[in-house]
Amino acid sequence: MPPADAALSAAAELGPFCAVDEDAGPGAVHLADAGTLLDARAAAVSAVLGPAAGRREVHSLVHLGVVARVLSPAVGAALATGVLPVPASVELQPVGSNPVPMAWTGVRAVAVPTPGDVAAGLAEHWLTPLVGPWTAAVAARSVSTRVLIGNVVSALHGTAVVVAGARPDLTARARAVLDALLASGPLAGTGGWRPDGGFARRSCCLLHRLPGALPCSDCVLVGVPA
Numbered sequence: 729m730p731p732a733d734a735a736l737s738a739a740a741e742l743g744p745f746c747a748v749d750e751d752a753g754p755g756a757v758h759l760a761d762a763g764t765l766l767d768a769r770a771a772a773v774s775a776v777l778g779p780a781a782g783r784r785e786v787h788s789l790v791h792l793g794v795v796a797r798v799l800s801p802a803v804g805a806a807l808a809t810g811v812l813p814v815p816a817s818v819e820l821q822p823v824g825s826n827p828v829p830m831a832w833t834g835v836r837a838v839a840v841p842t843p844g845d846v847a848a849g850l851a852e853h854w855l856t857p858l859v860g861p862w863t864a865a866v867a868a869r870s871v872s873t874r875v876l877i878g879n880v881v882s883a884l885h886g887t888a889v890v891v892a893g894a895r896p897d898l899t900a901r902a903r904a905v906l907d908a909l910l911a912s913g914p915l916a917g918t919g920g921w922r923p924d925g926g927f928a929r930r931s932c933c934l935l936h937r938l939p940g941a942l943p944c945s946d947c948v949l950v951g952v953p954a
Contacts, residue, residue, distance in 0.1 A: 731809075731811050731837035732811065732813045732814075732835045732836060732837040733835075734809065734811070735805035735806075735808070735809040735811035735812075735813050735837065736748055736801060736805055736813055736835070738804075738805060738808040738809045739800075739801045739802075739804035739805035739808060739809075739813075740801070741808075741894070742804045742808065742890065742891050742894040742895065743804075743890055743894055744827050745796065745797065745800040745801075745826070745827045745887070745890060746800045746801050746803075746804035746805075746887070746890070746891070747801060747827070748801050748830055748831065748832050749829045749830055749831050750831060751829070751831055752819040752820055752821050752828075752829045752830055752831040753821045753829045755768075755821065755822065755823070756819045756820060756821050756822075756829070756831070757819065757820060757821075757822050758817055758818065758819050759794070759798060759817070759818040759819070759820060759858060759862055760817065760818075760861065762861060762862050762864075762865030762866070763865055763869075765794070765820065765822055765862075766787065766790060766791075766865060766866060766869065768822035768823070769790045769793075769794065769822045769823075770783075770786050770787060770790050772822060772823045772824070773786050773789055773790055773793075774786050777938065777939075778939075780938075780939045781938055781939070783870055784870045784871050785935060785938055787866055787869060787870045787871050788866075788871050788875060788876070788879065788935065789935055789938075790866075791862070791863065791866045791871065791876055791879050792879040792882065792883060792935075793826055794820065794862065795859055795862070795863075795879055795880050795883040796826075796883035796886055796887065797820065797826060797827055797828060797830055798818055798820070798830070798854075798858065798859065798862075799850075799854060799859065799880075799883055799884060799887060800827075800883075800887045800890070801813070801830075801832075802814075802850065802854055803846075803850070803884065803887045803888070803891065803905075804887065804890075804891055806840050806846045806849065806850070806905075807846065807888075807891050807895075807898050807901055807902055807905065808891070808895065808898065810839065810840055810841045811837045811838070811839060811840065812837070812838040812839075812840045812846065812849040812850070812853065813832070813835050813836070813837060813838075814835065814836050814837075814838055814849075814853040814854070815832035815833060815834055815835045815836075816833055816834025816835075816836075817832070817833050817834060818830065818831075818832055818858065819831045819832075819833070838853060843901055843904035843905045843907075843908055844904075844908050846905045846908070847905050847908035847909045847913065848908075848913070850884075850905075850909065851909070851913040851914055851915075855880065855913070855914050855915070856914065859880060860914070863876045863877065863879075863880065874931050875931050875932065877914070877915065877918055877931070878918055878919070878929040878930060878931030878932070878948075880915060880918075881909070881910070881915050881918040881919045881929055882919075882929050882944070882946055884906060884909065884915075885906060885919065885927050885929075885946060886946075888902035888903070888905070888906055906927075917930070918930055918931070919946070926945070926946070927946050928946050928947070928948055929946050929947065929948060930948055931948060932947055932948055
């Protein structure tokens with residue numbers, strides 16, 4: 729089995745968010761077609777949340793959900809196997825609950841044996857070429873870049889928690905990768921650790937403004953990181 733396929737198989741064992749599907753289904757949209765994906769996904773989310781949900785809040789929720797879905801298999805694979813899968817394209821289903829069906833094409837493998845390598849690989853092969861344009865497209869519509877970059881680091885932390893829950897032996901490696909991402913590169917300074925050991929981003933995702941919602945556990949409103 730090619731290294732990328734083996735890495736993705738190992739990631740899928742960590743949970744459904746870390747799995748890539750063979751087919752994203754009818755009506756799937758490429759991540760690169762950011763405007764279409766944002767509009768379609770926002771319409772689906774708004775239909776669930778109702779008219780009380782504001783445009784910025786919905787767009788932030790869509791952005792965070794897409795980033796978490798897209799990055800989770802890559803992070804899971806890299807943590808579990810030391811191989812970072814990098815696709816030529818990503819296609820997602822814009823309707824339905826998470827984890828929405830997602831398919832990758834043209835996947836290649838990048839060796840990332842150390843936590844620093846994982847962080848550098850994510851920055852080079854994922855955050856800049858794939859997540860960056862998606863984030864810029866959402867920022868151009870409604871939500872500040874500061875909030876959206878916070879969404880990215882929040883998604884990565886969430887994936888680290890999922891991976892550690894499924895594989896406690898990977899907890900230290902996941903923490904080291906997150907620390908490396910926070911130390912340098914596009915996510916430098918976007919989050920940190922509270923004195924109680926909990927993680928906090930340095931911006932708010934706006935989701936607490938939705939009817940009946942509370943601040944997320946990693947929200948800066950809950951506690952500022954050291």
